[in-house]
Amino acid sequence: MGMEYQLFYWPSIQGRGEFVRLALEEAGVAYLDVARTKGGMENMLAALKADAHPSLAPPFLKAGDETIGQTANILLFLGARHGLAPRRAQGRLWAHQLQLTIADLVSEVHDTHHPVGIALYYEDQKKEAKRRAEEFIASRVPKFFGYFERMLTRPEHRGVYLLGARLSYVDLSMFQMIEGLRYAFPNAMARLEPGYPGLHKLHAHVAARANIARYLASPRRIPFNEEGIFRHYPELDEPAA
Amino acid sequence: MGMEYQLFYWPSIQGRGEFVRLALEEAGVAYLDVARTKGGMENMLAALKADAHPSLAPPFLKAGDETIGQTANILLFLGARHGLAPRRAQGRLWAHQLQLTIADLVSEVHDTHHPVGIALYYEDQKKEAKRRAEEFIASRVPKFFGYFERMLTRPEHRGVYLLGARLSYVDLSMFQMIEGLRYAFPNAMARLEPGYPGLHKLHAHVAARANIARYLASPRRIPFNEEGIFRHYPELDEPAA
Numbered sequence: 001m002g003m004e005y006q007l008f009y010w011p012s013i014q015g016r017g018e019f020v021r022l023a024l025e026e027a028g029v030a031y032l033d034v035a036r037t038k039g040g041m042e043n044m045l046a047a048l049k050a051d052a053h054p055s056l057a058p059p060f061l062k063a064g065d066e067t068i069g070q071t072a073n074i075l076l077f078l079g080a081r082h083g084l085a086p087r088r089a090q091g092r093l094w095a096h097q098l099q100l101t102i103a104d105l106v107s108e109v110h111d112t113h114h115p116v117g118i119a120l121y122y123e124d125q126k127k128e129a130k131r132r133a134e135e136f137i138a139s140r141v142p143k144f145f146g147y148f149e150r151m152l153t154r155p156e157h158r159g160v161y162l163l164g165a166r167l168s169y170v171d172l173s174m175f176q177m178i179e180g181l182r183y184a185f186p187n188a189m190a191r192l193e194p195g196y197p198g199l200h201k202l203h204a205h206v207a208a209r210a211n212i213a214r215y216l217a218s219p220r221r222i223p224f225n226e227e228g229i230f231r232h233y234p235e236l237d238e239p240a241a
Numbered sequence: 242m243g244m245e246y247q248l249f250y251w252p253s254i255q256g257r258g259e260f261v262r263l264a265l266e267e268a269g270v271a272y273l274d275v276a277r278t279k280g281g282m283e284n285m286l287a288a289l290k291a292d293a294h295p296s297l298a299p300p301f302l303k304a305g306d307e308t309i310g311q312t313a314n315i316l317l318f319l320g321a322r323h324g325l326a327p328r329r330a331q332g333r334l335w336a337h338q339l340q341l342t343i344a345d346l347v348s349e350v351h352d353t354h355h356p357v358g359i360a361l362y363y364e365d366q367k368k369e370a371k372r373r374a375e376e377f378i379a380s381r382v383p384k385f386f387g388y389f390e391r392m393l394t395r396p397e398h399r400g401v402y403l404l405g406a407r408l409s410y411v412d413l414s415m416f417q418m419i420e421g422l423r424y425a426f427p428n429a430m431a432r433l434e435p436g437y438p439g440l441h442k443l444h445a446h447v448a449a450r451a452n453i454a455r456y457l458a459s460p461r462r463i464p465f466n467e468e469g470i471f472r473h474y475p476e477l478d479e480p481a482a
Contacts (some may be wrong), residue, residue: 008449024337033377055334055389056342068334070341072313077334092319093309100311105347115356116369117376135358145299175422 002033005031008044013228014180014221016106022172024076024217033220037051048098048150067236084169089154091163098151098162102177105144109180110229111134112236119229120228122233133236137188141181143160145196148174160198160205167209174199175206180230184235246272247303249285254469255421255462257312257347258300263413264316266456274461313340316410325410331405339403339411343418346385350421351470353377353477363467363474374477378429382422386437389415391406393439401439401446408450415440416447421459421471426478 009017079085257463
């Protein structure tokens with residue numbers, strides 16, 4: 001196919017795979033979103049079993065004879081190869097630390113609609129989801145957003161991105177986090193976002209990047225839906241102001 | 242102090258810091274467990290605010306002028322410096338992928354006693370915790386343990402450790418996972434463990450390593466308790482066989 005990369009992820013959701021898609025799109029490299037091709041799901045499920053370095057779950061990425069799993073790990077790999085992370089080891093570790101902090105928040109987003117059990121339906125844990133979502137909005141989003149906003153507004157900080165003037169994969173993930181939370185909790189986000197002008201600006205700058213804007217307008221961008229990580233259940237959001 | 246490293250973590254629990262402590266102990270390097278020293282807590286809380294690369298939460302590690310946060314990221318750093326990870330980039334990514342998979346399971350362990358809210362007391366979410374713990378024991382532990390056991394028992398695998406004959410930081414973390422689950426869910430683990438002979442053997446080999454055995458017998462090893470990640474609430478375990 002002449003494709004440099006094969007991405008393996010569930011074909012009908014953004015999910016964790018989207019953090020990888022955004023990096024591949026920004027880098028402008030050719031990749032095949034395997035499970036969205038004919039026979040691709042079988043291919044993906046087989047790779048989960050048979051690969052030399054199999055993943056417990058998607059996403060994973062094939063690059064030549066390497067297979068790399070775990071979202072943050074894939075970004076560590078892609079960031080180094082495509083100028084989406086600092087060159088020096090110290091900067092790379094810092095970028096990765098921020099990415100792992102975003103990953104922690106991603107897990108907490110998922111827990112808002114599945115607090116009691118991953119295997120249970122949302123409908124069977126709605127009451128618990130409501131309690132968890134309330135705490136998430138009241139204290140977890142402010143804790144994480146406050147931290148990232150602080151990184152963007154320290155006196156020594158230059159530029160709109162988390163590491164400074166140059167975009168990194170961390171910014172792409174932060175864009176996706178804001179995008180996803182706006183979808184899932186529109187009322188809460190409308191209230192909260194003005195408190196984080198640095199993050200707001202970062203989001204706008206990422207959205208306006210040529211490769212990202214083109215991607216978001218393309219059919220390759222799967223719309224948010226209620227099967228992914230960011231789900232819009234109006235009853236979990238706060239009331240409109 | 243002549244200490245090569247300063248570890249910053251809560252002074253009264255094993256928690257996520259323990260995965261770092263085990264790597265430092267195995268490496269046999271001098272480190273200061275800062276928050277366990279006089280005035281150390283104030284020192285840690287100040288560093289969370291003022292450091293050039295602050296963490297959202299402990300653990301974090303100071304090494305010279307670098308500060309590194311996020312457990313898996315700290316292990317990525319220490320693994321490369323102390324022979325606790327493969328030398329080649331591909332092997333390092335694979336080790337890190339396994340570590341991030343263990344980190345996912347660590348989060349799920351925490352959710353067994355705090356499914357509804359991190360800020361709430363366990364006592365206010367006991368019923369939900371029971372539901373979550375049941376699923377955790379019935380399907381999540383077998384899913385993760387099955388995956389790691391498969392890594393240990395593939396035909397091409399050599400040696401008792403996850404990457405083969407040589408110990409890596411991943412094995413230290415897997416040891417801690419098994420140790421913690423035995424503490425939290427003794428009855429369930431007594432039933433489940435015989436199904437994972439490879440993991441059982443890995444655990445025994447790590448426990449018998451000179452530096453680890455010495456550490457476990459020392460006062461530096463904080464006993465498990467009901468403030469950490471692995472908590473023994475008998476009502477969340479299954480009944481004794």
